[in-house]
Amino acid sequence: MRVIFIGPPGAGKGTQAQRLVELYGLAHLSTGDMLRAARDAKTEIGLKADEYMSSGALVPDELIVTIIVERLGQPDCRNGYLLDGFPRTIAQAQALDEMLADKGTPLDAALELKVPEEELFRRLAERGRADDSPEVIRQRLDAYRKQTKPLLDYYNQQKLFVSIDGLGTEDEIFDRAKAVLDKLL
Numbered sequence: 001m002r003v004i005f006i007g008p009p010g011a012g013k014g015t016q017a018q019r020l021v022e023l024y025g026l027a028h029l030s031t032g033d034m035l036r037a038a039r040d041a042k043t044e045i046g047l048k049a050d051e052y053m054s055s056g057a058l059v060p061d062e063l064i065v066t067i068i069v070e071r072l073g074q075p076d077c078r079n080g081y082l083l084d085g086f087p088r089t090i091a092q093a094q095a096l097d098e099m100l101a102d103k104g105t106p107l108d109a110a111l112e113l114k115v116p117e118e119e120l121f122r123r124l125a126e127r128g129r130a131d132d133s134p135e136v137i138r139q140r141l142d143a144y145r146k147q148t149k150p151l152l153d154y155y156n157q158q159k160l161f162v163s164i165d166g167l168g169t170e171d172e173i174f175d176r177a178k179a180v181l182d183k184l185l
């Protein structure tokens with residue numbers, strides 16, 4: 001199955017994505033992880049991306065699309081994948097649609113992990129990652145609201161959209177996601 005996982009920063013997407021890919025044997029494509037690895041390796045793309053990431057802004061679409069095109073061409077993606085953190089803008093979603101239409105491998109679902117914004121701010125402040133200063137958190141939530149949320153409607157129109165409640169225990173949320181994805185098998 002080919003699934004995209006959409007959710008604001010702090011929703012717990014990474015944790016759930018990790019468990020879901022193990023359960024279904026999918027490749028885990030986290031663009032945040034890819035960008036952090038590129039940044040740590042000081043590649044040209046990584047250093048460019050860091051200018052945006054450190055302020056909480058999204059990196060430019062061309063840059064992330066280049067990374068994803070390359071990644072989706074790798075053999076482990078043939079058995080299905082969970083895209084975690086991509087697409088995050090309508091332009092990225094359109095680029096993905098074109099890419100997948102060319103390959104004849106459309107998406108099966110777009111799964112939203114829904115968490116209210118007050119809860120996100122609380123969780124992110126608690127997590128205290130180096131890039132989690134209040135100003136950066138605000139910027140990232142803002143980017144989600146303005147640039148990523150329109151995707152919910154985009155995928156709803158394509159009849160791919162499913163939303164699950166992101167409040168509860170890790171296991172409860174996992175069970176909700178599983179119930180949705182089991183139907184795709």
Ligand code: ADP
Pocket residue numbers: 008009010031032033035052053054056057058059060064084085086087088089092140
């Ligand atoms: P979080 O879910 O905590 O915001 P991620 O690990 O998914 O964090 O991403 C970290 C940062 O990487 C983002 O704030 C953004 O700058 C950049 N990034 C990741 N994925 C994308 C994307 N698809 N488009 C643009 N920027 C991205």
